[in-house]
Amino acid sequence: MPYVNIKITRDGATKExxxxxxxxxxxxxxxxxxxxxxxxxxxIDEVDPENWGAGGVSVKELRR
Amino acid sequence: MPYVNIKITRDGATKExxxxxxxxxxxxxxxxxxxxxxxxxxxIDEVDPENWGAGGVSVKELRR
Amino acid sequence: MPYVNIKITRDGATKExxxxxxxxxxxxxxxxxxxxxxxxxxxIDEVDPENWGAGGVSVKELRR
Amino acid sequence: MPYVNIKITRDGATKExxxxxxxxxxxxxxxxxxxxxxxxxxxIDEVDPENWGAGGVSVKELRR
Amino acid sequence: MPYVNIKITRDGATKExxxxxxxxxxxxxxxxxxxxxxxxxxxIDEVDPENWGAGGVSVKELRR
Amino acid sequence: MPYVNIKITRDGATKExxxxxxxxxxxxxxxxxxxxxxxxxxxIDEVDPENWGAGGVSVKELRR
Numbered sequence: 001m002p003y004v005n006i007k008i009t010r011d012g013a014t015k016e017x018x019x020x021x022x023x024x025x026x027x028x029x030x031x032x033x034x035x036x037x038x039x040x041x042x043x044i045d046e047v048d049p050e051n052w053g054a055g056g057v058s059v060k061e062l063r064r
Numbered sequence: 065m066p067y068v069n070i071k072i073t074r075d076g077a078t079k080e081x082x083x084x085x086x087x088x089x090x091x092x093x094x095x096x097x098x099x100x101x102x103x104x105x106x107x108i109d110e111v112d113p114e115n116w117g118a119g120g121v122s123v124k125e126l127r128r
Numbered sequence: 129m130p131y132v133n134i135k136i137t138r139d140g141a142t143k144e145x146x147x148x149x150x151x152x153x154x155x156x157x158x159x160x161x162x163x164x165x166x167x168x169x170x171x172i173d174e175v176d177p178e179n180w181g182a183g184g185v186s187v188k189e190l191r192r
Numbered sequence: 193m194p195y196v197n198i199k200i201t202r203d204g205a206t207k208e209x210x211x212x213x214x215x216x217x218x219x220x221x222x223x224x225x226x227x228x229x230x231x232x233x234x235x236i237d238e239v240d241p242e243n244w245g246a247g248g249v250s251v252k253e254l255r256r
Numbered sequence: 257m258p259y260v261n262i263k264i265t266r267d268g269a270t271k272e273x274x275x276x277x278x279x280x281x282x283x284x285x286x287x288x289x290x291x292x293x294x295x296x297x298x299x300i301d302e303v304d305p306e307n308w309g310a311g312g313v314s315v316k317e318l319r320r
Numbered sequence: 321m322p323y324v325n326i327k328i329t330r331d332g333a334t335k336e337x338x339x340x341x342x343x344x345x346x347x348x349x350x351x352x353x354x355x356x357x358x359x360x361x362x363x364i365d366e367v368d369p370e371n372w373g374a375g376g377v378s379v380k381e382l383r384r
Binding site (some may be wrong): 001002003004005006007008009013020021024025028029031032033035038042052054059 | 257258259260261262263264265269273276277280281284285287288289291295306310315
Binding site (some may be wrong): 135136175178179180181182183184185186189 | 335338339341342343346357358360361362363364365366370
């Protein structure tokens with residue numbers, strides 16, 4: 001009954017890419033721990049670059 | 065001092081329904097563990113169906 | 129497909145009390161949003177009072 | 193390699209204030225635990241007042 | 257700068273299996289979104305079966 | 321009503337250091353956003369180095 005949460009910056013990930021993340025994470029849990037795919041939930045959070053910090057500054061600032 | 069996080073897909077839950085979730089979760093902690101209602105925080109996250117996966121596909125896809 | 133996370137301080141909640149929290153949160157989602165009980169996951173985190181702060185001090189300190 | 197998540201109600205925190213939260217949390221981890229700033233991630237979640245409950249009612253309701 | 261959190265029930269996942277989850281999640285983010293592996297954090301939470309509920313009962317109870 | 325979650329590897333942070341993190345995070349929210357200290361919750365999670373990955377390997381492995 002795994003639950004996977006993937007947080008990424010909101011940068012235009014497409015519906016197809018998000019579908020691949022969901023499929024890939026579910027497959028990973030099945031391959032490594034034999035978890036039934038039906039029981040795996042995946043939640044993707046897309047975070048505004050202004051709200052994600054690394055090294056003490058926001059990703060928005062980092063990319064300027 | 066409980067903290068409750070409820071994640072649901074974003075499907076048009078109304079303000080009244082969300083108020084019921086907040087009230088219900090707070091009451092639950094009071095009833096079962098005698099937690100003072102004033103000390104319970106509840107945060108509801110509404111997740112885009114495209115960003116929630118189950119069984120390896122997004123909920124958006126599941127519902128097609 | 130709700131996911132509920134309940135964080136409480138580790139204070140000796142019994143197996144029965146935790147079962148009531150699981151049942152109660154699942155019922156709440158069914159009652160308010162008609163979510164199928166089978167699709168609701170509940171995860172309870174019991175946090176060391178030394179690791180939970182409120183008002184700027186740990187709950188362990190608060191209780192002294 | 194710390195990860196800090198700050199949840200606040202969505203109340204018009206400015207870009208500058210969020211930058212201060214990121215800087216402050218990163219500094220805190222460096223000062224207290226000597227964590228390299230480059231290794232600290234900070235994610236700020238701004239939660240709709242309708243989706244945040246305290247004392248059994250939403251913050252939106254509390255503020256009326 | 258992705259952050260991935262994997263929650264599983266505590267069921268004796270080995271060090272090697274957990275290393276595979278870390279490697280697999282990091283590879284997934286690189287393959288799908290070209291995220292630099294060095295920037296991906298993965299945190300695995302192993303949850304007591306007594307603290308994880310599905311369908312209104314704990315996983316511990318489900319398995320009896 | 322802020323909620324702050326700090327995740328660090330379990331490396332022997334002392335009770336005093338954790339108290340400083342709680343105090344520091346609470347002060348930060350007061351200083352930047354004028355949040356009343358009494359309303360800020362801080363939860364510290366100490367994660368086994370075997371369960372935290374960066375760059376595709378566990379922190380435990382990274383430190384060997």
